Amino acid sequence: MSQQHPPSTPSTDRPTTVQSLARLIPYLRPALPRIIAGMVAAMIASLVALFIPFVLERLVDGPLSSHDARQVWPAFAIVLALGVVEAGMIMARRWLVLTPSTYVETSMRNSLYKKLQDLPVAFHDRWQSGQLLSRSVSDLSLIRRWLAFGIVLLVVNLITIVVGFVVLFFYSWLLGLIFLVASVPIWIVGLRFEKEYSTVARRSQDQVGDLATSVEESVHGIRVLKAFGRGKHSLKDFARRADELRGTEIKKSQAIAQLWLWLLLVPDVAFAFCLLAGVWLASQHQLTVGQLFAFFATATVLRFPVESIGFLLSMTFDTRTAVDRFFEVMDSENTITDPEHPKTIAEPHGRLTFRSTHFRYQDSPAQYADLVDGVDLELEPGETMALVGLTGSGKTTLLALVPRLYDVTGGEVLIDGVDVRDLTREELRRHVGMAFEDATLFSTTVRENVLLGRPDLSGDEADRVMREALEIAQADFVERLPEGVDTKVGEEGLSLSGGQRQRLALARAIAARPAVLVLDDPLSALDVDTEARVEAGLRRVLASTTSLIVAHRPSTVNLADRVALLENGRVTAVGRHSDLIATNEHYRYVISSLDDDDESTREEVYA
Numbered sequence: 318m319s320q321q322h323p324p325s326t327p328s329t330d331r332p333t334t335v336q337s338l339a340r341l342i343p344y345l346r347p348a349l350p351r352i353i354a355g356m357v358a359a360m361i362a363s364l365v366a367l368f369i370p371f372v373l374e375r376l377v378d379g380p381l382s383s384h385d386a387r388q389v390w391p392a393f394a395i396v397l398a399l400g401v402v403e404a405g406m407i408m409a410r411r412w413l414v415l416t417p418s419t420y421v422e423t424s425m426r427n428s429l430y431k432k433l434q435d436l437p438v439a440f441h442d443r444w445q446s447g448q449l450l451s452r453s454v455s456d457l458s459l460i461r462r463w464l465a466f467g468i469v470l471l472v473v474n475l476i477t478i479v480v481g482f483v484v485l486f487f488y489s490w491l492l493g494l495i496f497l498v499a500s501v502p503i504w505i506v507g508l509r510f511e512k513e514y515s516t517v518a519r520r521s522q523d524q525v526g527d528l529a530t531s532v533e534e535s536v537h538g539i540r541v542l543k544a545f546g547r548g549k550h551s552l553k554d555f556a557r558r559a560d561e562l563r564g565t566e567i568k569k570s571q572a573i574a575q576l577w578l579w580l581l582l583v584p585d586v587a588f589a590f591c592l593l594a595g596v597w598l599a600s601q602h603q604l605t606v607g608q609l610f611a612f613f614a615t616a617t618v619l620r621f622p623v624e625s626i627g628f629l630l631s632m633t634f635d636t637r638t639a640v641d642r643f644f645e646v647m648d649s650e651n652t653i654t655d656p657e658h659p660k661t662i663a664e665p666h667g668r669l670t671f672r673s674t675h676f677r678y679q680d681s682p683a684q685y686a687d688l689v690d691g692v693d694l695e696l697e698p699g700e701t702m703a704l705v706g707l708t709g710s711g712k713t714t715l716l717a718l719v720p721r722l723y724d725v726t727g728g729e730v731l732i733d734g735v736d737v738r739d740l741t742r743e744e745l746r747r748h749v750g751m752a753f754e755d756a757t758l759f760s761t762t763v764r765e766n767v768l769l770g771r772p773d774l775s776g777d778e779a780d781r782v783m784r785e786a787l788e789i790a791q792a793d794f795v796e797r798l799p800e801g802v803d804t805k806v807g808e809e810g811l812s813l814s815g816g817q818r819q820r821l822a823l824a825r826a827i828a829a830r831p832a833v834l835v836l837d838d839p840l841s842a843l844d845v846d847t848e849a850r851v852e853a854g855l856r857r858v859l860a861s862t863t864s865l866i867v868a869h870r871p872s873t874v875n876l877a878d879r880v881a882l883l884e885n886g887r888v889t890a891v892g893r894h895s896d897l898i899a900t901n902e903h904y905r906y907v908i909s910s911l912d913d914d915d916e917s918t919r920e921e922v923y924a
């Protein structure tokens with residue numbers, strides 16, 4: 318669950334559009350030859366189109382004025398040939414640029430996914446999932462479309478316009494000058510457009526991300542919404558966001574429409590003035606009819622490039638925003654990385670030590686003490702220790718420090734005397750298995766879910782490890798599923814009960830055969846008998862595995878060798894359950910506040 322996304326209003330020191338887009342170059346490199354070849358093809362097509370009026374000029378001033386019908390044929394052949402070349406080049410451009418852009422999109426999408434997998438939990442705490450979704454889907458499609466034709470046409474059309482103006486000057490400098498001066502408003506409007514449009518484009522893309530988050534959250538929480546009859550309220554909230562997006566899209570369209578107005582109006586006005594001046598020049602014999610004809614034919618050829626600039630610019634600014642949003646994720650620094658000189662534990666025994674361990678969440682207010690405020694705790698190899706404390710005391714957080722879901726902000730967490738930060742993440746996760754209360758299963762088979770942490774296994778060995786893990790986790794229900802362990806579960810698969818999911822998640826942790834198992838109340842949905850059987854299985858098969866278990870039930874505490882009491886960010890007592898009950902007031906208070914379904918413990922407390 319995540320909370321925020323970067324500000325949508327660009328700051329004053331933001332890079333220029335060219336600087337932003339230039340960051341695509343490393344991804345573009347393999348596709349660059351074909352994109353450049355596509356540009357060359359498009360350029361040839363444009364130049365050929367600009368050459369046709371030249372032939373027409375010769376035709377008008379030659380055979381047409383001398384009434385020599387025979388000479389029309391060569392001119393016809395040349396114009397036809399030029400037309401065929403132009404069409405061929407346009408086809409070549411499409412063929413050249415279409416495929417490479419899809420490669421670029423795929424490689425960027427893969428990099429983004431890899432980065433998201435690599436970034437620490439702290440990053441995902443802060444980012445809305447919809448924002449990440451829209452970045453990895455719609456933003457990257459936008460970049461692909463821009464690479465496939467946006468950038469090619471933008472460059473080619475701009476060059477065509479420049480060359481076209483030169484040609485216009487070549488026919489008549491006066492008419493060319495009128496055309497150029499009349500175009501000035503377009504450049505002014507274009508510059509203003511860049512500023513306005515970039516801001517709304519950014520806002521719109523962020524709002525798309527917010528909408529995606531809304532959909533994701535309401536689909537995910539559909540049961541809660543229905544149970545509380547909040548469907549209407551959620552729809553209202555969604556409609557408000559959709560309306561905001563609609564408003565932004567209208568602003569975008571208005572900005573584009575304004576630019577279009579000028580892009581359409583200015584050439585027409587310029588045409589009118591040029592027509593007036595052209596006829597006057599022709600009457601003064603300063604211009605031939607052929608030249609006048611060719612001038613207007615060239616100006617007509619230039620209409621499409623000029624008109625397309627508005628669309629291409631807006632597309633470019635949309636793409637720039639998409640690129641910025643892509644790199645906001647890619648630039649996020651991963652603070653949980655592998656050490657430069659990693660240590661290794663050749664034969665792990667599973668001694669788990671917290672030494673003066675401190676931790677506070679990044680956004681924790683300064684006046685608050687550290688959530689984990691100097692924890693000292695040692696678990697012997699093979700020991701099962703329960704961790705108890707009042708709700709919100711930081712039990713889950715303390716556990717998360719072992720597999721480095723978060724890094725300590727002070728002190729150390731050690732496995733067999735080695736700081737967990739001195740191991741590679743890959744090795745650490747081989748030594749540490751974890752299961753959470755909120756069991757997440759992936760949309761795949763039971764088998765793949767259980768063997769998630771064992772990519773090294775295959776065939777009979779994989780099957781044996783999986784079945785053993787399922788047996789310890791008391792997950793024999795899988796045999797009764799329609800296709801046994803090959804039944805698809807998870808989001809799009811068969812719906813399982815909370816307890817069934819927990820048992821599969823536990824089996825997953827067990828199958829990884831870690832030296833240290835950290836379990837965040839993973840048996841909360843099981844009845845006491847099943848929990849006892851799971852614990853017995855764990856002891857039998859994982860005799861050498863050290864377990865640290867967050868306990869929310871007295872029954873879990875009873876099964877542990879020792880119990881650690883977490884109070885105000887510190888471990889204030891460690892000992893056998895019966896001893897602590899007898900000697901520690903706070904412990905008695907915590908135990909009595911637990912979810913008590915165990916009569917004997919209650920009696921113990923009040924004895």
Ligand SMILES: Nc1ncnc2c1ncn2[C@@H]1O[C@H](COP(=O)(O)OP(=O)(O)OP(=O)(O)O)[C@@H](O)[C@H]1O
Pocket residue numbers: 442678680688706707708709710711712713714715
């Ligand atoms: N990702 C996070 N970012 C900021 N604060 C957090 C985050 N996760 C937890 N907290 C805060 O840290 C405190 C301890 O949370 P934690 O989940 O570790 O407690 P807990 O002892 O496991 O609670 P419970 O027994 O209810 O599961 C809470 O006040 C919680 O609001």
